[in-house]
Amino acid sequence: MKNVDQFNGMKVLVLGLAKSGFAASKLLHSAGAHVTVNDASPDEGNEEAAALRLEGIQVICGGHPSGILDEGFDLVVKNPGIPYSNLVVAEALKKKIPVWTEIELTSRISEAPIIAITGSNGKTTTTTLLYHMLNIGGKHPLIAGNIGTVSCAVAEEATRDNIIVLEASSFQLMGTETFRPSIAIWTNLYDAHLDYHGSSEAYALAKSAISSNQTPEDYFIYNDDQPELRNYALRSDAKKVPFSLTGMKTHGISADDEQIYWNGEPYVNRSVIKLPGLHNLENILAATAAAILSGCDKTAIENVLSSFTGVRHRMQFVKELKGRKFYNDSKATNTLATKSALAAFNVPTILLAGGLDRGQSFEELRPYMANSKAVVVLGETAEKFATFAESCGIQKIIRADNVTDAVQKAYPLTESGDIILLSPACASWDQYPSFEARGDQFIEAVMQL
Structure with a gap:
């Protein structure tokens, strides 16, 4: 580690905790900066806030107090997910205080x-x-x-x-x-x-x-x-x-x-x-x-x-079962990603798709649906995706309650040489806390077969 002296004596506001804010706070504190952490989440149950206080770092939880920048900070380090429309961030930029990510x-x-x-x-x-x-x-x-x-x-x-x-x-x-x-x-x-x-x-x-x-x-x-x-x-x-x-x-x-x-x-x-x-x-x-x-x-x-078969949840090869290959592309939370997934295979494919309804159109997928011999739809967009698949000329369209149900209903539709592809073209939050959780359920369902 080099150049840590540049932070010695600086007054730094770390905006937002999570992993990046927690690590940045500890680093700056150890480098001699006077660190204040401001996190919007409640104090109760905030283990990261408690751990930082044990190290002597001031932590303010439960919202962003007005006038917090009046203490004369030299630098703001913000969580990447906090938008620049945030009042503290906007005020810092107005005051010409540098705003960094970690x-x-x-x-x-x-x-x-x-x-x-x-x-x-x-x-x-x-x-x-x-x-x-x-x-x-x-x-x-x-x-x-x-x-x-x-x-x-x-x-x-x-x-x-x-x-x-x-x-x-x-x-x-x-x-x-x-x-x-x-x-x-x-x-x-x-x-x-x-x-x-x-x-x-x-x-x-x-x-x-x-x-x-x-x-x-x-x-x-x-x-x-x-x-x-x-x-x-x-x-x-x-x-x-x-x-x-x-x-x-x-x-x-x-x-x-x-x-x-x-x-x-x-x-x-x-x-x-x-x-x-x-x-x-x-x-x-x-x-x-x-x-x-x-x-x-x-x-x-x-x-x-010659050995890498994909990152987990990103066109991840899961298993071959009796000539059928299963791919987990749960990270495909938009049509662009699903388009790429469908284009990757030139063999009959059973597509598992649907999820959170953000009002998007699936029309971008139309040229890539030719190899889809069947579609299993789920989530908030199930009926919307079913209507789209029908308009593409797909005869077999199955409704499923969740990913596990989708795998169980997809497998009987297949023959040796087919692909079963989870590539939802939608976010997961209507049914799952994350695309990872959705992909994990797919993997578990495949293994249960």
Whole structure:
């Protein structure tokens, strides 16, 4: 850990607890800052607040008191999920108090180089693929960020011998000033989180912060098949490393139907890849480029490509039973993700779909429904999805009470060679506390078969 003296004596307000606020509070307190934590949740039962008080940190729970910024704070570190419309955040910006997220702390204290990954889709798969490549390649990686491990806590323990592989959301990247990864990856750009950012342009600008502080010593890996990302790449001072699925390119990493190419030379045959789907091939290209630039040998990269079958709940291969393959894509909480999942298979598929009704249309899926021999619908959008499936010409449409019921009703519809795919195209909150809980029930139901 380096540069911690910069926080000594500072007055810092940590806004929001959860994992990131808890870790940031402890780090800043240990670095000599005068930390006040403000969390909107009640004091009763707040174990994180109690633990911080034991360390001598002031914690205010139960809401955001008016005038809390009158104490003269030098810095606000906010939970990424707290919007900038929050009254305390808005007031801090008005007073010109810096507002960070904890990945800015990570960048300032880490002795280890950082590889940061962002994108509308594919962040977690790319992060996990790269972590495994670096691990097998002997690079001592540490995984962090939006994937579930608070990055500033990881950075506290990291040394120069490590590499931090950090998944970064647009929420996190908005709260940065000097954040500078040695390698940045931007997988793709589609409209998302517009309720938070307010516009497509603001969302894209937040994502672009991943490379805004890079220098010619750094690398920026980006999706060259998206014109919008090519335009953002032009603004970066880093060495550009494009990836593309449109055939062999002389620069960067690319793929055709048979090969992956590195700077125009055949690198690895696609036949070794286990992970299905063109969207996952994009993730593979991005992770492979970063692994090569980090000094991984080809053997380590091939080892991962030939064994990695997916991140849990993200096009995760679960099991093959009597010739039927089951895939858990519970993370597909929108039509874009389900579209990619359906496009990954060119065999008869039984699709399990439906969930929280946000008023969205499923029309975007229509060109990808051709291989769906049956659809099992569930959740709030069950009837809406059933109507859509019927309009696509699908004859077998089954209603299910929940994911377990859906698996039990789907299996009798199948033959050897079929795919049973949970890819809901909807959030889970109508029936489950999270997409993870929904996916776990799917896995359990498959195992019960």
